[in-house]
Amino acid sequence: MTRDDRNSENAEALAIQALAFVASDPELLPRFLAISGIDAQAIRQAAREPGFLAGVLQFIVAHEPTLMRFSEETGIPPQQVTAAMRALPFGDDNHDRSV
Template identity: 70%
Template sequence: MQKNQQSQESAEALAVQALAFVASDPELLPRFLAITGIEAHQIRRAAQEPGFLAGVLQFILAHEPTLLRFSLETGIAPAEVGRAARALPLGNDDHERSA
């Protein structure tokens, strides 16, 4: 069980990194907000909701050019993003890409 907790913590850290990536991009942020239905000032509160961080990773995974750019900029393999999404609450959709 300790390993699962550790992998969830690692997945959360990766998702926070992905959220920062999305938030800093003037094209991605409006698209993310439109898809999620939240407003920019609600992100901090929404980030504490179950499934939000998995949703951030699923947003990245849903668009291959975004996934590849995130991977290139962070050094995180695309497959790791998929594993992290599944390690988070409500993140069990199968979006893993082979890398």
């Protein structure tokens, strides 16, 4: 396994943790669904699509209070969330065009 493969796997694991964070929050989940255009029932299927996990991290990174709360609750530094986002397919900094 190469370093890039490990980075990608770590980024995916962090993004899945972020998805659980969003899904468990009664204020964040409706906002995420509205911005992404995904129905709640379609999240599992959408999560298999390239770019979806990066979109979850883009959603978190784009709103600093959400990023800080996620970081506080998980112990994951904000810069690690950003690095994970960039390690995933379609994980760039174009928040306006993402998710």
